[in-house]
Each structure stands twice: as C-alpha cells, then as structure tokens.
Amino acid sequence: MSERASSIAVTSVVFAALTLFWTLGGGTRSGRAAPLETRSDIVFMENVAAHGEQQMPTVAFSHDRHTQSLGEAECTTCHLEEKGALVPEFKRTKAQPADMDLYHENCVACHVTTRAGDKPSGPIASQCRSCHDRRPTATVLHESMAFDRSLHYLHERSPLIKQDADNTNCSACHHGYENGKKTEFSVRGKEASCRYCHEASGTDKAPSMADVSHESCVGCHQTFVGTGEDFGPVTCEGCHGLDAKSGIKTVETPPRLDRGQPDHALVTRGRRDLAVAGMDASTQKISMDSVPFDHKLHESTSESCLSCHHKSLESCQTCHTEKGDDRGGNVRLSEAMHKRKSDRSCIGCHNQRQKAPECAGCHAQRPDTAFADNACNTCHKPAAGTGMPAPSHRTQFNGEVPKTVVIDSLEEKYNPSILPHAKIIKALEEKIEESPMAKAFHKDEFSLCQGCHHNAPSSERPQKCGSCHATLDLAGDGRPGLKGAFHGQCITCHDKMNMASIPATDCSRCHKEKQLENEVQ
C-alpha cells in the first residue's frame, strides 16, 4: 500500500475506534423495562471477592434447584460436618478461607460427572459466563422466617420432638450458655427468644441466627425426610418463599404462652422513677395520665413476644426509664412508646397496621406528622379527678350520609362523575368493625370522614372540595388544584386498597367521555 493510503487507513481506524469508544461509553439510559424474577433460594457467592480483586461478576447460586436435582442425596454431598453440625459453607469448615479453585473444582467436577451420566446439568469449565452472569435475570427476595405463636405451639405439642422428664419439650430448642458452652437443659420459666443471643450476624459468643436456625431447625426437619411424618420445610422456598405461609400449618388461636406475665400492665410515666428517687408521687406534677396497657389483648394480636420484647422479656420500663438509661440504649420511655418509625414502639406498630389495604386508602395519604387532636385519649386514660380534659367536640355522627354525590365542577372532556358515597362509607365502616384496633381509634365517628374531608373541622355537612382546592397553589402551601385533588384522592385510595379492578388509566370507569357534537356515530 502506498504511504498515503496506509496513513489514511490508520487514521480511519483510529477515528472509528475513538467514535466507538465514546458512543458506547457515553450515556445510555439504564432502568429495567421488565421486572426481575425473584427467588428466595439465591445465595450470592461474595466471600471469594473478599480475598482480592474480583475479576468476574458474582455468581448467583440457586440452592433449591440443586437440592431438588440431587433428590435423595444427603446434605453432606456439599456440606462438611463439624461437631455434629452442618457447616453452611460449601465443602469447607468456617476456619478454611474461601478459594476460587475450591468452587471451580468441586462445582464443575460434579456437573461434568452428571453430564457423563447423560443427565442435564449445570455449566462446565468452558462456560464461564453461564455462572458469572453480568446481567442476571433473577434476584433474591426472602421473606424473613417469622416464628410466630402458632408455629411455637405446633412445636410445643408435636409428638415428634423429644420430651423431657416433666413432659415438656422446651429443652429440645431452648438452652443456656455457661462457661463458654451450650447447656443441655433450659431453666423452666426463663426461656426466651433465640434472637436475644443469636443476632443477625454471628459473634464469638453466639453464631448468627441464620446459621443456628439452619443447623437446628432445618437439621431437625431433615431427620424426618422419608419417614412419612408431618414435618417442617427443608428447602429455602419452604421458609423464605413469598408464598411460604400457605405451605405451613397454622393454628388460629394458639393458647397463651405462660411466662408469668400480667393481663394488664400500668405504664406510668415517672411514678416509678419518682419512687426510686425517693420523691412523693402525690406532690409531683405528672402531666400525662397513665396508660392501662392490655397485655393479654396485645399478646393475641402480635406475631410473638418478640414483636415488643426485643431485648428481654422484662417490662419495658426496666430499661427504658423516663430519663433514659444505658441498658435501654438511652432511649427514654416516651420515645420507646411513641417513636413513629420503630417497629416495636406502640405508635410505630399501630402505624404499621395502617399500611394494610383496608386502612391505607385514607391513611397512606396523610402526612407522617398528622395527629388527630384527640389521639392521645385513646391510650392515656385519666384516673378519677385528675388528668386531661375530655375532648369537647361530639363524637357521634347524627346526620345523613348522602347516597351519591355528583362531581360536576370540572367538565371538559368528560361527563360529571357520580360518586357512590354511601357505599364507600359503608364499606369502610364494615372494615373498621372487623378490627378491634380500628374501632378503638375510630370511636369518634367523624374521624372516618376526615379521610377525605380533611384539613377542616369535622361536621355533618362538610364543605365541598372546591372551597379550598382551585388551581395548584404554587406560591402558597403547594396544595393540589381541584383536578389533582380529585384524581389524587380517589386514585390513591383505589391503589392503596389494592383495587385492581379500577385501574387509574381507565378514565371512563368514573366519568363517561363526552360525545363531541361533530363526532360521527
């Protein structure tokens, strides 16, 4: 090639390379157009990466798929045993470090032998990207296994679990820890949740909850495989799958767990602290009334004792004192009872229940900080002669709930909308009747109206939405305009209450489209 031609060739190649580099490296939009499949049994093999630079994408290992394909094979096919317990790591003890070669040799070797036996199998040595997939199509989603009162009762009365001398089988699972070793028997009356010692990640004292539950629970279930008895799950999906609950037996009303607990507990702010400080309660001013806490009722409505007793089975006030104590992590009693975001405070747990579809229609739209004026009275009850004044407004609705309401304030493309008002109220009232908690908080009948007729005093003839909503108040508090308010209120309620039959995009469902005059029929 002549010199001129060759220099042109080189330049074009360089130019093309640069162009490609910049166009491909440049901004391409990310974001998935289709949802990712979720499985509960995926284990991401991330421990190898800890030992140096990770050169290939993390492998997403599907545990259930392997146990299912191996059929009758024992767990020891892949897991070693140490001190009579299975090590959750793959073919090594916890002391041995993770090694890339260990995985490659063992995994691939097994795939190769299976293929040799003419059976379908996983990827072999030359198919790196089949395991190290840069764009996986599935991701892990586990439901955490909730060992609730029903499950506990099933285990308590199970004939399959070894019983102790006193005809209970508590020691099969509950144990102590003394002199650095697990004790064989649990002390009666002192049993507590596993999670008090076995936390999410393992410590020197106690292995992680995941490790012990897999070893003890699944290990025990494993012993019954093939015996024809009724036993618990042995696959990832069985406990952690989204649908796991349907496969597990439930007892509707398990009998109360006896631990010497009271039926009612009085939560009083400061009286105990005052007594400890040697002060006379009758002369000190205590602003909030005590809360007569119905412990028995709450036992039947929570998943397990762990829902509230997150650290020990003692009374909350033991650690969460009025001024805060080290034992309570310096969380004061008021915060422990009222913290909105917590999953174990009173208010926090009540707020969580508001997320249920029956309640979310109205409650999801209220800003986090909204408090009804008489919310405190539901729990804080005045003792005779002392305490907070009773709410002044009426709590009984004596008016007439309109059957339908015609919303015709904005008509352009659509006909007026006929809102089945009485039907909606009736449906909401029925849902409130079903929940004792909702009934307690909705004793004030006007509170139901506030779900839609909000930010205004409750009355029997509430004002029209248009009295406050006009065009979007950009310069003021940002309240939506009337169109946005109507659509926002209605669509959000339907969405939060999971009413898939009324999709937001089906406009004519709520208001028929107007036939234009010049439209040909």
Add this chain to the structure above:
Amino acid sequence: MGINRRKFLGWMGAAGAAALSPRLAKGSTNKEFKGYPDSFGVLHDTTLCIGCRQCEAACNEANNLPAPEAPFDDREVLKNHRRTTVQAHTVVNRYFPQGQDEPVFVKTQCNHCLEPACASACFVKALKKDETGAVVYDASLCVGCRYCMIACPFNIPAYEYDEPVAPRVMKCTLCLPRIQEGKLPACADACPREALVFGPRKDLIALARKRIQKYPDKYVDHIYGEHEMGGTSWLYLSSVPFEEIGMREDLGVKPAPELTSGALSAVPMVVGLWPVLLTGIYAISKRKDQVAEEDMAKAVERVGKKKEEEK
C-alpha cells in the same frame, strides 16, 4: 526584509495584547449564570404519574404532529423503552425499580437547560435560550449539521432524515406560544394527576422541597435538574434512585458550555499571537541569513577587488 525597532516593539505590543485576551474571553463565559430570573419550568413528580399518556396526546395535538401508529391509550407500547422522535416531542416510559412491585412512569422530553448544550453547539444560533426558559428552535436558520443532537446530554433532539427539502430538528418547545398567552403547556394542562406542574422555576424548587419535607419516606431527597448540567428547567422528583428510572446520574453540575469555554477562549490568543510570533521568528532567522549573505557578498567583492588590484 528588515524590521526596525519601532515595528518590532509594535508587533510585541500587539502580541502581548492578544495574550491577555483569553482572560477577557473567560470573563464573558458567565460561569455564574443561574438562569434568567422568573424563567419558567415544569416539576414532574414521578410518584404521581400513572402512565396514561394523556400528555403525549396533548403534545401531539398542540403541535399538529402526525397521528402515531398505536393510539395514545395503548399501554402495550410501554413494554419497550422509547425515545423522543420526529413525531413525538415527548414519551412516557415505564420502569421496574428494584425492591418495588409497582412500576414507575417517567415522562421524557427536552429539559430546557439553563445553559443548553445544544444552543452552545449551534454555530448559527438556530437554538436559543429564551427569557421564559424555553430553548427555542428556528428552522429558518438551521443548516442541518446536527451538532445539537451530539451535544445534548439527554439525547433528545430528533432529526427529520426523511424530509428531503427542509428537514428540521424536532424537540419540545415548552409550548412557547401558549405560555406567552398565559396558558399552561399542553402536557401540563392535560395531566389528570397534576404530575406536571408548570410555574416559575424558583417556586417549583420550593414546592419540591416542601413535598420532600412533608413526605420524607416517599421521596428520594434530591431534585433532579436543580443542578444537573448547570440546572434544567424541567425538574424531577422520584421515590427510587434516579438511575433506576433511566435518568443519568453521571452528568455532573457543570453546564455544557463551560466544558468548552476553556478551549474556545484560547482561539483569539492563538489567532492573534501565533502569526505574529512565528512571523517574527521567521523574520529574525531570515534576517540572520540575509546578513550572512551580505557579508559573504562583501567578502567576495573584497577578494575580487584585491585580485584585480594584484593583476
């Protein structure tokens, strides 16, 4: 060619002045420009969008665009991610962010940046930033080079490749004629959920902050477009990270014109200084040779004369 002292000093002075000019040029790149005061924008709250595509329909009607293949209430088109095209100044896309069952819908269109890359790249001023905030396109000035399409960090402008006689660059106009009349842009007007709020950009940022403060669990604490690429007129709120709804988070806060102002500002200096400098050097080196030649000629003459005298 000889150069006398006066001329030499004159040339050096000119060169010095040219060397100082980059500083002046940098001063005029307006690094501190925060947009025209009272310019308008639109706040798009993606948590409110239901993907009904009424905005697309309204845009199509307001701009007299041709009817699309699938009608605007067809939700099957959402299966694929689309981009703005010659027939669609705006599109709505559906995303499935991680950790959430419900999809998120996002409307995409020209973001009307405060310092637009397209306007900066256009050397015939066919794209200009208007005081109302709209980035306006004048087809009569456009030469069809499509530098604006390369410059746009959001890949918005579309070009009428199939139009032989007078192809145009097509993009959202912020409905300038409508907003000058005091009306809302067609898309903002049509949205049933008020997911598109039109108003002064300052007020929209305040509204966005208020929403984030009122519902901190609902929104990611970031207003997309407040500072991206120096700020855009179109602002976005989201409940999931913006990367997951197809919005680039790697753009940085430098406006696009600032990225090129350094190189461009060096041009006057180069044009002014280099010819002078190089000519001067050439002249000096040529002069050296000339002097050497003259001396040589003189020496030859002397030798010649001497030889003649000896004869």
